[in-house]
Amino acid sequence: MLQEPKDKHSPNTHLSQAIIRFAGDSGDGIQATGAMFSHNSAALGHDISTLPDYPAEIRAPAGTIAGVSSFQLNFSSRRIHTPGDRPDVLVAMNPAAVKAHISSLRPGGTLIVNDDGFDEQALKLAGYDKDPREDGTLDSYHVHRAPVSTMTVESVKALQLAPQQAALCKNMYTLGLVCWLFDRDTDFIEALVEQRFAQESEVLREANCMALRAGYNFAETTEMFSSQCRVETAEQSPGLYRRLSGNTATALGLVAAAQLAQRQLMYCTYPITPASDILHELAKLRHMGVIAGQTEDEIAAMGAAVGAAYGGSLAVTGTSGPGVALKSEAIGLAVMTELPVVIINVQRGGPSTGLPTKTEQSDLLQAMYGRNGECPVVVLAPDSPADCFTMAMEACRLAMKYMTPVFLLSDGYIANGSEPWQVPRVDQLPQFRTNEPVCSETQSQFLPYSRNPETLARPWVVPGTPGTEHRIGGLEKQDGTGHVSQDPLNHEQMVQLREQKIAGIAEDIPELDVFGSSAGRLLVLGWGGTGGAIRAAVEEAQAKGLDVACAQLRYLNPFPKNLAAVLDAFDQVLIPELNRGQLRQLVRAQYLVDAQGLNKVQGQPFHTSEILEKIENLCQQPSEAVA
C-alpha cells in the first residue's frame, strides 16, 4: 500500500499495487482523465481494473454532490480482480468531490485538492460550513494543495485561449501532478492527446500537452510530494493487449460470432442506460456489414429481432431491466416459435426506473421466469469486462445451435469497468455450427417442428427457401407439423420438449471450475459480475489459511452439470449477490442446499473486504497468518 514516509526527500518507494480515484464535477473531464491514466498504466505493464461512477444526470448542477463524477483505477504488479476497495490516492477537484469521497480514502492516504475549487460558494454547495482543509477534517490524510485552475490558465497563456477554454485543461494539469507522483514521464499521455485531437484542433492538443507538462514540472520543482512511488510491473504472457470495457467486449463478441457463423448481425435496440454503448460500438461498424438499428420502443426492438431471426440473421437486442419487462411477451413468442435471439440485459438498480447508472444483479429471476407460461430460456452471465467477449459469442452459439432465445446478463459494473484483454487470434476462436436444416428430398412434407435428435432444435428454414413454405406463430404447435393445436396431450408434450431442449444444453457447456481445493469447509458461489470481488476475497482468505474455495457461475440456465457435486463437497455454501438472494433461491430450490447469503443492494459493487469479513465469520477460526 502507498505510504508516505514522514521524512521529506526520502527515496522512491516501491509498491506492488496502488489505487487512485479521480473525482470532480461531471464537466471536469474526470472520465477522460481516468481512462488516459489507465491506458498509460496498462501500457507500462501493470494489471489494471477500473471503476467509473457517474451521476444519472448528464450535467447535474455544478459543484453539488449530486454532480460528482469519479473514476477509480487499481494498478498492480500482480493479477488483480477488482478496482480495489479504498483508494490510496484521491484527487478532488472541488469541495463536493471531497465530501462525496473522503470517507472512502484509506486513512493515511494521499489527498490532492484543487485549491482554486474551494471558494465560498463551492463550499456552500458541498454543504460545508467550514473549510475542510482548515478545520481538521482532513488530518488523517496527507493533503497536497495546488492552485490547479490558476496554474493551468497560466501554463497555456501563450496560446491565447479564451479563459474558459484554458481552464478546461485543468484535468491534464492534475494528470501531470499524478504522473510525477507515480514516477512516470508524460510521453505516453501526450501521444494519447495527440491521437485524440489529431483531427480536431492543433491548438487544443498543444494546450492539453502544455498543461500536462506544467503539472508534472510543478510537482517536480516545488517538491509538492515528499517522494515518488513506483508500482512494479506485472508479469504478463507476451502478446497484444487491449483495455476493454464490458460493453465494448460484448459488441466485439457479437461481431465475431456473426462472422464465425457467417450470418448477418442485426442489432435491434432502443437506447437505455447502461446498455447504449453496445449500440454505439456496433453503429460504427456499418463498413463491416453490421446493421445496428434503433426502433421506436423496446417492444419493437424485440419484435424486429424476432423478425430478423426468422429471416436468418443473427438477431440480438440489448437493453436493461425495464426494457426486458417490455420485451417479455415477444421473448415468449421467440420461445414458442423456437427462433434464435440473444437478449442482452446490462442490469442496473431496480425496480422500475430505479438507479439507471448504478449496478445491481437483481434481474436473474426476471430472466429465468419473467414471462407467461412455462417459458424456459438459456441464461448466461459474464464474470468480468473481458469475459463479455467470450460469453457474447457463447450466447450466439447456443441460440443458433438450439434455436432458442438466450439471455446474457451483464451489469453496469462490468459493462463500464475495464481490464486488460489479451486479444485472441481469430483463427483460434471456436468454430460455430448453426442449425441448418437437413435437406431431405424424400420427405414429402416439410415439418417445421421436426427436431434434431441430438439438440432437439427445430430446423432454421427461412423465407425464400422454395418448397418449404410454412406458417409459425404464438399459438401452441402440433409436434412435427407445427400446425395450430389445442390437443391437451400435445400441449403437455410440447411444454416438456421445450424444457428438455434447454436442460440438455448442460451437456454442451463447460463444467464449473472451483478455485481452491475441490472439497472443504466453505464454498463461495457467485455469478456474473461479482467474480472479481469474490476471487480477490477468497485469495486473501486462503492466504490467511482459511479453508475456503470459490466458483463463479457463468451459466445460470441450465446450470453446469457438476454443480450438484461441487456443492456437495463443501460443509457450507456462501452466495454473495448484489440482490436479495435470487441465485440462493434457485440453488436452494434445485439442490436442497442450505446456502447462506451475502446480499448488498446499494447500487455499488462488492468490496473485497465485505466478502472477506463474511468468509471469516463463517469459518469462525482465528486467522493464522497475520502479516
Add this chain to the structure above:
Amino acid sequence: MNQTEPLNIPTYQKEDFASDQTPRWCPGCGDYSILAQLQRVMPAIAEQTQTPRENMVFISGIGCSSRFPYYMNTYGFHSIHGRAPTLALGLQVSRPELMTWVVTGDGDALSIGGNHLMHCLRRNLNVKILLFNNRIYGLTKGQYSPTSELGKRTKSSPLGSVARPLNPLSIALASQATFVARAVDRDPKLLQDVITQAALHKGSAIVEIYQNCNIFNDGAFAHVSERKSRDDNTLKLQHGEPLVFGRQRDKAVVLNEQLQPRVVATSEISESDLLIHDTSRDNSGLTYALSQLQYPEFPVPVGIFRALKAPTYEERVHQQVNEAKRQKPATALQQLLDSGETWRVAE
C-alpha cells in the same frame, strides 16, 4: 438479394396460394371475401413483381384478421398483438428481397399496435399492410374498438362508447405513408385492384378494408356495400379524374372558400371548377380532407388516396452499409479486435 439476376418464376394459379388449412372464420365473415380476392390476384402480383411464392411472407398480429397467414400457402408468421410491423421491420431489413405483407385489424393496428403502425409508415418500410376494419373486437366477442363510433353500445360499453373513433387513413396520411387506399370486402373488383396496386407499390402501402363482422357488428358498412346505395354513398378515387360520384355521376365534392369540403350537384358548377384527384400529392390538405369525409354527410372515398415514389427504409439502410464499405474497406475481424487502447507485451 442480387437484383440483376433474372428470376425464372413459375406461372401460378389461385390454388397455389391456398394452404392445406381450412379457414375457421364465422360463416358469412367478410374475411372470406378478402382471402379469396387476394388469392385471386396473387398469381398476377407474383408475375408483375417477379416474386416467387417462397419470397412472400404474411405476418399478422392477434385478432380474427390475424389468422390470415395460416390460409396462405406462403411463408407466414402469426405473431403477437399489435407487433406485426415490428417483425416485418426486422425481416425486411434483413431480407430486402422478400415481399412482406402485414395483415391486421382495427384493434391490432390502431389500439395496441398504434405506435408501430405510425413508425412503420413514416419509415417507408417496403411492406403491404392490409388493415381489416370492422369497427369491433370480434375475437374477444364484441367490445368496442378504436374505430367504433361514439355512442356505440357493446358488451363493454352498454351505455355507449364515450371515445371518439380514430380515422385510420388520416393517421396514415399524417404518418407520411407513401401509399394509402381504402377498399370494401363486398366490392371484389375494387378490392382486387387496390390490393394489386398496393403490391406493386415500393414502400409502405396501407389499405384499409371495410370488413363486415356479421356476428358482432353486422351491417357496419351497409351504406357502402349494398348494391343499390353504394354508388350514391361512395366516391371512387381515380388519379386524374374529377371527384364526382352518384349513380348518375351527378354530384361532386368541392371545397368552399374556407377550404371546407361540400357536396354540390355537377349541374350547379362548371367543369373547370371540379376538383381533380391527384394521388401524387405530398402533404396535401385536400387528400387529408378526403380521408376525413364521413357518411352520411359525405360519400365515403374508396380507392387510392395517395401513391408517392420514395426510397424505402431498407434501401437507405443498405445504401449506408454499401457506402460505408466503399469509403472504408471492410476491416478484417482480427484488425477490429486489435484496435482501440492497445499495447504489446514482448517475449
